[in-house]
Amino acid sequence: MPRIRVEVDGATYEDDVEPRLLLVHYLRDRLGKVGTPVGCDTSNCGACTVLMDGMSVKSCSVLAVQADGRDVTTVEGLGIGGAEHxxxxxxxxxxxxxxxxxxxxxxxxxxxxxxxxxxxxxxxxxxxxxxxxxxxxxxxxxxxxxxxxxxxxxxxxxxxxxxxxxxxx
Missing domain, CATH: 1.10.150.120 ([2Fe-2S]-binding domain)
Incomplete structure (x- = not known):
């Protein structure tokens, strides 16, 4: 099983993941980032959009292994010190x-x-x-x-x- 290291909302995580695990499921199921909803699982709706290295990606179309070494920001990671973005x-x-x-x-x-x-x-x-x-x-x-x-x-x-x-x- 591949091991990934990813920064999500300012915290670094290291995990073993299945090669086919989608980023949206990694964020929600492993990290508890449930602010990123699973919409259509086909990349049509965009509900699962997150920022990866500052650029928007539909996390249902990105594998968790593709986030290895990257910086991911979810809606929960916005704002500074609890203030709204x-x-x-x-x-x-x-x-x-x-x-x-x-x-x-x-x-x-x-x-x-x-x-x-x-x-x-x-x-x-x-x-x-x-x-x-x-x-x-x-x-x-x-x-x-x-x-x-x-x-x-x-x-x-x-x-x-x-x-x-x-x-x-």
């Missing part, structure tokens, strides 16, 4: 979910989309998310959420009150 916050604030089943994959694919295009138009968001299906929303609020998060991610965070900005020479 801007994309998670935007999905919440723009009501970009109904049943929520597609939401983890939509969020992860959207983050990768913004990595490639920091200021996408509505059409570019729709094109960028075409591999992720939502059966509930009609996508309008998802598009609004992605564009809202994009704007927030482009804007530098304000300095804490009472603190002067650092000046370097």
């Amino acid at each position: 801007p994309m998670q916050r935007a999905f919440h604030e723009e009501h970009a979910l109904q049943c929520g089943y597609c939401t983890p994959g939509m969020i992860m694919a959207s983050i990768d989309l913004l990595r490639e295009n920091a200021d996408p138009s509505e059409e570019e968001v729709r094109d960028g998310l075409e591999g992720n299906l939502c059966r509930c929303t009609g996508y309008q609020n998802i598009v609004k959420a992605v564009r809202r998060a994009a704007a927030e991610m482009r804007t530098p965070a304000p300095e804490p009150e009472g603190r002067e900005p650092e000046v370097t020479s």
Whole structure:
């Protein structure tokens, strides 16, 4: 049985895995990362999308052995110190979910989309998310959420009150 070493959400795991084990099942069944849903098992819906080395992949179409030596981020690994990632916050604030089943994959694919295009138009968001299906929303609020998060991610965070900005020479 092959032995893999993979970093998932900032923690390193070493495991023996069956060569045919899908990454989605490794994440859910071995590591307890149940925020990554199993949607269709055919890579059609995108619900299982995660980031591997910063790029979105459908984890039902990737073998766990292919993640050996890679960095995987699930929806549970987003945010710093328990704070929501801007994309998670935007999905919440723009009501970009109904049943929520597609939401983890939509969020992860959207983050990768913004990595490639920091200021996408509505059409570019729709094109960028075409591999992720939502059966509930009609996508309008998802598009609004992605564009809202994009704007927030482009804007530098304000300095804490009472603190002067650092000046370097």
